[in-house]
Amino acid sequence: MIINRRNFLVAASAGAALSLPLARSVFAQENYPSHPVSFIIGNPPGGDDDTLSRFLAEQIRADLGQTIIVDNRGGGATTVAGNLVASSDPDGYRILCLTTSGIVQTVLRDNLPYNLDNFAPIVGIGGYPMALVVSGQSDIKTMDDLIKVAKSPDGITFGSAGAGTLAHLTAVRFLKEIGGNGVHVAFKNNPEGLQALGGGFIQMMFPSAREAATLSANGLLRVLAVTSPERTSNLPDVATMRELGHPDIDSMLWYGYMAPKGTPDAVVQRLSDAISKGVQSEAFHQKFQPLAFQEQLLTGGPLREFMTVQAQRWQTVIKENNVKFTD
Amino acid sequence: MLDNLALGLSVAFTFQNLAFSFVGCVIGTAIGVLPGVGPVATISLLLPLTFGLDPITAMIMLAGIYYGAQYGGSTSAILLNLPGEVTAVVTTLEGHKMARAGRAGAALTVAAIGSFFAGTVATLVVAGAGPLLTSVAMAFGPAEYFSLILLGLIAATVLAHGNILKSLAMIVLGVLFGLVGTDLQSGQIRFTLGFPQLFEGVGFVPLAMGLFGIAEIIRNLECPENRSGTVSRVGKLWLTKDEFSRSVPSVLRGTALGSLLGVLPGGGLALSTFASYMLERKVSKHREEFGSGAIEGVAGPESANNAASQTSFIPMLTLGIPANAVMALMIGALMIQGIQPGPRMIDEQPTLFWGLIASMWIGNLMLLVINLPLVGVWVSLLKVPYKYLYPAILVFCGIGAYSVNNSAFDVYQTVVFGLIGYALIKLEFEPAPLLIGFVLGPMLEEYLKRAMVLSRGDVSVFIDRPVSAVFLALGALALAAMILPSIRRRKEEAIAE
Numbered sequence: 156m157i158i159n160r161r162n163f164l165v166a167a168s169a170g171a172a173l174s175l176p177l178a179r180s181v182f183a184q185e186n187y188p189s190h191p192v193s194f195i196i197g198n199p200p201g202g203d204d205d206t207l208s209r210f211l212a213e214q215i216r217a218d219l220g221q222t223i224i225v226d227n228r229g230g231g232a233t234t235v236a237g238n239l240v241a242s243s244d245p246d247g248y249r250i251l252c253l254t255t256s257g258i259v260q261t262v263l264r265d266n267l268p269y270n271l272d273n274f275a276p277i278v279g280i281g282g283y284p285m286a287l288v289v290s291g292q293s294d295i296k297t298m299d300d301l302i303k304v305a306k307s308p309d310g311i312t313f314g315s316a317g318a319g320t321l322a323h324l325t326a327v328r329f330l331k332e333i334g335g336n337g338v339h340v341a342f343k344n345n346p347e348g349l350q351a352l353g354g355g356f357i358q359m360m361f362p363s364a365r366e367a368a369t370l371s372a373n374g375l376l377r378v379l380a381v382t383s384p385e386r387t388s389n390l391p392d393v394a395t396m397r398e399l400g401h402p403d404i405d406s407m408l409w410y411g412y413m414a415p416k417g418t419p420d421a422v423v424q425r426l427s428d429a430i431s432k433g434v435q436s437e438a439f440h441q442k443f444q445p446l447a448f449q450e451q452l453l454t455g456g457p458l459r460e461f462m463t464v465q466a467q468r469w470q471t472v473i474k475e476n477n478v479k480f481t482d
Numbered sequence: 483m484l485d486n487l488a489l490g491l492s493v494a495f496t497f498q499n500l501a502f503s504f505v506g507c508v509i510g511t512a513i514g515v516l517p518g519v520g521p522v523a524t525i526s527l528l529l530p531l532t533f534g535l536d537p538i539t540a541m542i543m544l545a546g547i548y549y550g551a552q553y554g555g556s557t558s559a560i561l562l563n564l565p566g567e568v569t570a571v572v573t574t575l576e577g578h579k580m581a582r583a584g585r586a587g588a589a590l591t592v593a594a595i596g597s598f599f600a601g602t603v604a605t606l607v608v609a610g611a612g613p614l615l616t617s618v619a620m621a622f623g624p625a626e627y628f629s630l631i632l633l634g635l636i637a638a639t640v641l642a643h644g645n646i647l648k649s650l651a652m653i654v655l656g657v658l659f660g661l662v663g664t665d666l667q668s669g670q671i672r673f674t675l676g677f678p679q680l681f682e683g684v685g686f687v688p689l690a691m692g693l694f695g696i697a698e699i700i701r702n703l704e705c706p707e708n709r710s711g712t713v714s715r716v717g718k719l720w721l722t723k724d725e726f727s728r729s730v731p732s733v734l735r736g737t738a739l740g741s742l743l744g745v746l747p748g749g750g751l752a753l754s755t756f757a758s759y760m761l762e763r764k765v766s767k768h769r770e771e772f773g774s775g776a777i778e779g780v781a782g783p784e785s786a787n788n789a790a791s792q793t794s795f796i797p798m799l800t801l802g803i804p805a806n807a808v809m810a811l812m813i814g815a816l817m818i819q820g821i822q823p824g825p826r827m828i829d830e831q832p833t834l835f836w837g838l839i840a841s842m843w844i845g846n847l848m849l850l851v852i853n854l855p856l857v858g859v860w861v862s863l864l865k866v867p868y869k870y871l872y873p874a875i876l877v878f879c880g881i882g883a884y885s886v887n888n889s890a891f892d893v894y895q896t897v898v899f900g901l902i903g904y905a906l907i908k909l910e911f912e913p914a915p916l917l918i919g920f921v922l923g924p925m926l927e928e929y930l931k932r933a934m935v936l937s938r939g940d941v942s943v944f945i946d947r948p949v950s951a952v953f954l955a956l957g958a959l960a961l962a963a964m965i966l967p968s969i970r971r972r973k974e975e976a977i978a979e
Binding site: 356375 | 527624664666668669678681682747804807810811813824826887888931
């Protein structure tokens with residue numbers, strides 16, 4: 156009850172504060188932030204975007220001198236939150252936590268009311284690498300075994316948490332690269348898919364390296380490769396896709412923070428400095444490095460380029476494989 | 483095993499752990515009583531707090547929130563006909579009827595005692611039979627799940643008290659509501675009427691609060707005598723001897739069903755309460771009381787629900803696979819503490835593993851201690867006159883619906899479903915089968931598609947796999963048992979003419 160009501164009041168007061176007409180003057184910029192800032196999360200509480208943002212919000216509060224409210228606006232496969240921030244006042248008080256799926260959505264859907272150009276990118280912080288896993292029960296022991304199965308007439312069965320997810324698109328891209336063919340089986344979420352994999356009902360999947368590490372330690376599945384450029388701390392014996400000759404299979408469950416387009420540069424800079432400092436803090440390292448979080452701070456031009464490359468890459472995969480969605 | 487449990491109890495029984503278990507159970511009960519924000523959101527908000535705690539203490543508190551929420555949901559279901567969680571839907575059927583008949587105290591008491599007993603047994607099951615049950619769960623593929631859920635849906639017609647045709651219609655309508663949103667396999671968006679808020683489907687909270695809570699309020703306001711006065715007289719708080727002896731077998735059956743079904747991730751928890759209710763209606767000696775407040779219909783499902791929430795820990799403890807979103811968060815919390823959940827935990831972190839299991843039992847005991855004295859407090863809510871109670875419920879429903887996604891759209895959804903629910907009451911359709919169709923329908927479709935994709939379109943997979951074939955045969959029997967009597971009756975009528 157307490158939580159319910161507090162959330163409601165905080166959200167309501169933040170909403171009221173933001174709807175006030177804000178003078179976008181130099182004076183406002185110099186005093187930024189003069190009231191609490193909201194991080195808008197596109198998923199319900201409990202996801203990685205939520206956990207990371209809540210931790211960062213705590214870290215940078217002292218630096219900014221203002222509370223950061225983490226505001227979960229789930230819905231529309233992160234597009235409800237995306238649209239909210241894209242159409243907000245460009246004053247730096249509503250910040251979107253953009254994910255790779257958020258980027259994929261902008262090229263997947265025809266009639267979204269916004270696109271990536273509607274954002275002023277603040278900072279990309281990096282993310283979690285993925286892992287190529289096969290069932291612990293299967294005969295597939297190496298990448299060569301897997302390629303052989305994928306090239307067989309029946310192909311290989313692979314799971315994901317639904318069409319258009321990064322795991323689905325990564326598998327499609329990987330199969331194209333090795334010249335194999337596969338049958339996609341959609342699950343409600345990764346754990347359900349991984350259980351089916353463990354039971355031998357499907358053959359291959361791309362969970363995050365973190366999930367893979369837990370389950371391979373238990374013998375449920377075998378990890379053949381990770382998608383990060385370097386080996387990860389939780390799976391030191393597993394080769395990277397680069398080592399195995401597939402450097403393009405480098406998908407990452409990535410996170411970045413976006414302001415609405417037109418936000419003053421000084422405000423973007425202020426936020427980018429604060430968030431970067433939070434990511435580089437000892438406390439952040441201590442919590443997220445054991446989970447194989449790959450820090451990759453990007454700002455300005457390189458960040459915009461990263462986002463454009465990601466969008467183009469997945470657009471190609473989507474077009475080539477005809478996974479375009481219509482409403 | 484006893485040595486291990488003793489080790490676990492010695493770890494869990496410290497002042498600090500008991501205090502955090504208490505805090506967790508209280509928070510859990512509070513969020514459970516109020517529909518809306520569930521344990522997942524609460525735990526993720528409180529997760530940063532646990533970073534500084536001992537792993538075992540953190541787990542004990544988070545687990546307390548989880549059980550507390552499961553338990554608290556039944557309180558609002560019984561008193562106010564407001565199911566905040568899928569598992570509480572069944573509790574409204576008999577529980578709220580009991581409350582209206584002045585037996586709210588008995589319903590709450592039997593829910594608390596049944597849950598405690600079921601939790602105790604299920605804790606022993608987790609400690610003793612975890613690995614065995616895991617191998618059963620792993621053998622469940624898409625075909626088995628499909629057939630099990632189909633059996634559940636067929637049996638769900640038993641939930642309605644009148645016409646079979648009407649309850650079938652409600653199930654189908656529920657399935658249709660359940661299909662709103664993005665199709666997993668193809669990514670296509672269905673029946674969203676252009677609202678991006680419906681991409682992830684119709685929310686359970688708006689649907690359940692609308693169909694049950696809001697619709698009931700509108701109905702009550704129709705009768706002038708309900709505009710003044712209170713819900714019901716309070717009645718005796720404790721169980722009568724007769725009620726107690728009637729509840730015992732139901733609690734035992736519910737515990738057994740819940741312990742088994744809870745191991746199946748994705749649906750096991752919800753199925754366990756439905757299954758228990760159906761079983762009670764079939765075997766009870768007081769079948770005629772079902773629909774007007776049979777205590778078996780509260781005792782069985784409440785026990786099943788609690789047993790299943792304990793045994794749903796098994797896949798996480800033995801494999802590291804979370805059975806639901808709460809467990810996924812707990813795994814996250816453990817990993818931030820540098821602990822890999824799974825079978826190696828038993829050897830590498832025996833104090834944590836057995837402490838966690840012991841804490842399950844402590845959590846259940848704590849809930850009993852918190853909730854038995856509270857029964858009187860909750861029941862006194864019923865003394866609040868309607869003119870104050872109804873606006874308060876509507877406000878809490880509004881806040882609850884809003885807080886799930888911080889979205890006003892969900893509040894509008896609640897209103898719309900309230901009006902639909904009122905229309906259904908007027909037409910004498912019962913909402914419970916609709917909700918079950920809503921919960922199980924999308925699962926049925928998903929597992930069907932998965933099984934068919936994996937068998938490359940070959941339907942025989944459902945019969946070739948023995949477990950699946952058994953479920954289908956049971957479903958066919960249930961269907962025959964429902965239809966045959968009415969055919970026979972018609973024949974006899976024809977002969978009589």
